[in-house]
Amino acid sequence: MESGRIKTGFVMGPKLSRSDALGLGGLGLAGFLGLWGALSFFGIVPVEFLPSPFAVGSRFIDLFAEPFAGFTLPQHLGSSLLRYLYGVLLAACIGIPLGLAMGWFHLLDDIVTPIFNGLRFIAPIAWVPFAALWFGTGIGGPILIIFAGAFPPCLINAYRGARFVEPRLVEAARMLGTNHGRMLTEILLPASVPSIVAGLRVAAGLGWQSLVGAELIVASAGVGFMMVQAQASVQTTTVMAGMVAIGLTGLAIDVALRQGERWLHNRLGLD
Amino acid sequence: MAWRRQLVGLSTIITVALAWYLATSVTGFISGGRFPSPVDTWAAFRQISGRGYADGTLLAHALHSLRLVAMGFAVAIATGVPLGLLMGWSRRAEALINPVFLLIRPIPPLAWIPLAILWLGLGDAAKIMVIWFAAFVPAVINSFAGVRAVEPALLEAARMLGTPPWRFITEVLAPSASPMIFTGLRLSLQASWTTLVAAELVGALFGLGRVLNLAQQDIYPGMILVGMLAVAICGWLTTGLLALGEARALAWNQGESRPAS
Amino acid sequence: MASIRFDKVQKYFGRGEKRTHALANIDLEIRDREFLAIVGPSGCGKTTCLRLVAGFEAASEGAVSVAGKRVTEPGPDRAVVFQQFALFPWKTARGNIDLGLRNKRMGGEERAKRIADVLKLMNLDSHADAFPHQLSGGMQQRVAIARAYVLDPEVLLMDEPFGALDAQTRVVMQEELVRLARVRPRTVLFITHAVEEAVYLADRVAVMTRRPGTIKEIVDVKSMREAEDWNRFERIEDVMDLDSFVHLRTRIWKSLREEKDS
Ligand SMILES: Nc1ncnc2c1ncn2[C@@H]1O[C@H](COP(=O)(O)OP(=O)(O)OP(=O)(O)O)[C@@H](O)[C@H]1O
Ligand SMILES: [Mg+2]
Numbered sequence: 001m002e003s004g005r006i007k008t009g010f011v012m013g014p015k016l017s018r019s020d021a022l023g024l025g026g027l028g029l030a031g032f033l034g035l036w037g038a039l040s041f042f043g044i045v046p047v048e049f050l051p052s053p054f055a056v057g058s059r060f061i062d063l064f065a066e067p068f069a070g071f072t073l074p075q076h077l078g079s080s081l082l083r084y085l086y087g088v089l090l091a092a093c094i095g096i097p098l099g100l101a102m103g104w105f106h107l108l109d110d111i112v113t114p115i116f117n118g119l120r121f122i123a124p125i126a127w128v129p130f131a132a133l134w135f136g137t138g139i140g141g142p143i144l145i146i147f148a149g150a151f152p153p154c155l156i157n158a159y160r161g162a163r164f165v166e167p168r169l170v171e172a173a174r175m176l177g178t179n180h181g182r183m184l185t186e187i188l189l190p191a192s193v194p195s196i197v198a199g200l201r202v203a204a205g206l207g208w209q210s211l212v213g214a215e216l217i218v219a220s221a222g223v224g225f226m227m228v229q230a231q232a233s234v235q236t237t238t239v240m241a242g243m244v245a246i247g248l249t250g251l252a253i254d255v256a257l258r259q260g261e262r263w264l265h266n267r268l269g270l271d
Numbered sequence: 272m273a274w275r276r277q278l279v280g281l282s283t284i285i286t287v288a289l290a291w292y293l294a295t296s297v298t299g300f301i302s303g304g305r306f307p308s309p310v311d312t313w314a315a316f317r318q319i320s321g322r323g324y325a326d327g328t329l330l331a332h333a334l335h336s337l338r339l340v341a342m343g344f345a346v347a348i349a350t351g352v353p354l355g356l357l358m359g360w361s362r363r364a365e366a367l368i369n370p371v372f373l374l375i376r377p378i379p380p381l382a383w384i385p386l387a388i389l390w391l392g393l394g395d396a397a398k399i400m401v402i403w404f405a406a407f408v409p410a411v412i413n414s415f416a417g418v419r420a421v422e423p424a425l426l427e428a429a430r431m432l433g434t435p436p437w438r439f440i441t442e443v444l445a446p447s448a449s450p451m452i453f454t455g456l457r458l459s460l461q462a463s464w465t466t467l468v469a470a471e472l473v474g475a476l477f478g479l480g481r482v483l484n485l486a487q488q489d490i491y492p493g494m495i496l497v498g499m500l501a502v503a504i505c506g507w508l509t510t511g512l513l514a515l516g517e518a519r520a521l522a523w524n525q526g527e528s529r530p531a532s
Numbered sequence: 533m534a535s536i537r538f539d540k541v542q543k544y545f546g547r548g549e550k551r552t553h554a555l556a557n558i559d560l561e562i563r564d565r566e567f568l569a570i571v572g573p574s575g576c577g578k579t580t581c582l583r584l585v586a587g588f589e590a591a592s593e594g595a596v597s598v599a600g601k602r603v604t605e606p607g608p609d610r611a612v613v614f615q616q617f618a619l620f621p622w623k624t625a626r627g628n629i630d631l632g633l634r635n636k637r638m639g640g641e642e643r644a645k646r647i648a649d650v651l652k653l654m655n656l657d658s659h660a661d662a663f664p665h666q667l668s669g670g671m672q673q674r675v676a677i678a679r680a681y682v683l684d685p686e687v688l689l690m691d692e693p694f695g696a697l698d699a700q701t702r703v704v705m706q707e708e709l710v711r712l713a714r715v716r717p718r719t720v721l722f723i724t725h726a727v728e729e730a731v732y733l734a735d736r737v738a739v740m741t742r743r744p745g746t747i748k749e750i751v752d753v754k755s756m757r758e759a760e761d762w763n764r765f766e767r768i769e770d771v772m773d774l775d776s777f778v779h780l781r782t783r784i785w786k787s788l789r790e791e792k793d794s
Binding site: 016028129130132209231243 | 367368374469498502
């Protein structure tokens with residue numbers, strides 16, 4: 001018998017102490033940044049392809065004042081965020097009511113589901129050519145693509161929320177003589193809030209992805225646009241500073257939504 | 272009621288097809304310069320499958336894209352799943368790797384495209400790199416979560432039975448984590464296609480994204496639609512293949528509740 | 533006249549191989565203003581009976597009618613009190629009680645008055661604006677009963693309403709229900725597992741057989757209650773000590789026991 005071979009400490013062992021965890025994490029980060037820095041510092045990879053972490057950081061800060069591709073970084077970010085907001089809001093405003101209604105009216109479900117399933121396999125980014133053709137490269141085209149990315153989770157989560165409401169609650173409402181409109185707004189909508197909020201978080205993430213894609217291909221401003229311009233003129237530092245900006249903004253959006261979700265759960269007395 | 276559902280679904284699809292035909296070909300309500308009629312689309316399809324478009328036939332473009340997705344996806348599985356399992360298995364590995372992972376994770380895969388082009392050019396290598404990055408993250412996260420979600424009782428049972436480490440990994444840990452791993456792979460596959468199409472739209476010499484890109488420049492709606500449909504069908508096929516693999520690998524997971532028929 | 537009639541009702545669930553025969557030939561009348569309790573082994577179809585009257589399910593054969601009209605859909609004339617309360621977690625006690633009245637398109641003043649009345653009747657005044665998760669189980673159940681009573685329904689349907697409560701709260705609620713039944717008598721269909729509860733509350737107790745459920749016998753409690761004047765006692769334990777109570781309880785208990793053992 002080799003039962004002694006698998007020790008508790010090996011598989012899902014006890015929690016590491018805080019200092020151990022911090023130490024190991026610091027080691028990992030230091031290793032990563034050190035390797036990156038060393039590669040560019042010792043010229044193992046040419047600097048024009050891999051600038052040092054420090055160069056990227058300082059470029060990121062410079063871009064706040066110095067315009068690139070027509071605008072400063074905050075201006076690019078501003079126009080990105082505006083489009084993003086429009087696209088996600090549009091997806092929420094159409095997707096959530098439609099999803100709820102599909103969860104209640106079976107006929108609507110039967111009608112919309114085949115169309116939706118057909119469209120779902122088209123990657124949002126594949127709408128780019130039509131988006132450009134129909135709405136141009138200003139604000140309309142990117143919005144369509146962001147919409148295409150953010151719409152499915154809005155619809156699906158509202159639908160699931162409405163479809164899988166505790167049946168007793170629906171029965172209680174029916175027994176009280178509740179009409180269709182009130183059933184949607186006062187029973188199914190509040191019952192689906194957790195699911196809808198979770199969907200919005202996914203939608204926000206996918207929308208942000210789609211925004212980046214859209215701006216790389218069809219846009220005349222925005223962080224993605226800035227990055228392709230930098231790529232065309234082989235300014236790797238600016239490209240990487242753009243990645244940092246995109247990553248930080250995406251992270252901030254996600255953190256804000258998580259906080260909102262937690263606040264809501266507390267408020268509703270869930271968990 | 273299943274037949275009613277199918278009937279409604281079928282009539283919806285027929286109605287949509289009819290509306291498409293009426294709006295474009297018969298009434299001209301939607302101009303051909305904005306959205307193609309069925310006839311235009313068919314003509315574009317004939318052209319690309321016969322003479323070719325953007326330096327190749329539809330089949331050649333599709334196979335090229337499929338190959339890139341398959342390669343990027345395979346590399347992502349080969350690296351992401353073991354890393355996720357390792358991080359799930361050892362708290363030390365988790366503590367070491369997680370911060371780096373958290374640093375890179377917020378950057379959407381599509382944001383790597385310009386860098387990949389700078390590093391590797393417009394050829395296949397850049398595409399494989401971004402697909403790898405895109406598919407890597409869901410593979411890691413879900414393998415990690417899968418290991419952490421394993422019933423502790425199962426682990427104890429395996430220990431009680433004196434299972435040696437290697438057998439423990441292959442016969443206990445991996446199978447019990449595999450439903451989650453497959454969930455991750457489904458997300459990875461989706462991300463792979465999105466990323467490939469985006470990368471090919473930004474710049475490519477060949478592939479379905481190249482077809483879309485050229486059709487956009489030529490203002491050729493029929494070809495745009497053909498390209499989109501081809502992307503959708505490829506995505507659908509690969510998703511189906513993965514589902515098939517999942518069904519075979521996880522046959523045990525359906526349990527006794529599965530009808531015998 | 534709001535009587536409930538089951539007319540040779542059969543109920544099946546599913547079809548083909550997996551079809552279960554839940555109710556077999558139920559023939560039953562619950563008279564106007566009568567309190568009828570159903571007891572029976574688990575899974576015999578008690579809840580199904582109630583859901584047929586509520587209009588959540590349709591009979592496979594035969595008919596269920598209320599006040600002479602065949603039941604086709606749920607409605608506020610047949611209020612239901614669910615075992616797990618089924619309060620809307622996002623509405624306050626008042627909001628839960630209000631919904632049915634708003635659905636009746638009742639004016640604001642009238643609604644406020646009715647809600648105040650029923651809150652007082654159920655001893656809920658001080659908790660009107662609490663959300664369900666802020667209330668104890670007993671209070672949640674009172675809200676559920678208030679929500680049903682405020683509609684002034686012809687028929688009240690209760691499915692093990694006290695099943696989820698602890699023993700003490702349960703006794704309090706039983707006493708309150710008796711009080712309520714004296715103030716505002718209604719036609720009540722009451723389902724329970726507890727024989728004491730059935731004998732204490734009901735005018736008649738119907739005992740069901742195992743699945744497929746049929747009515748095995750109906751025990752008259754009301755004539756005994758009136759003959760022995762149980763109502764002179766305020767407390768449930770005093771009633772439960774009476775020989776006449778014990779006699780009825782044991783009789784029903786034995787009848788049930790035959791079902792469980794066979
Ligand atoms: N929706 C349904 N689908 C299929 N079978 C059902 C359904 N509802 C009830 N049944 C079956 O019908 C039978 C009677 O169920 P019912 O819930 O009426 O029993 P019950 O007497 O209320 O039991 P309990 O005392 O446990 O509450 C059971 O065998 C149950 O499995
Ligand atoms: Mg029941």
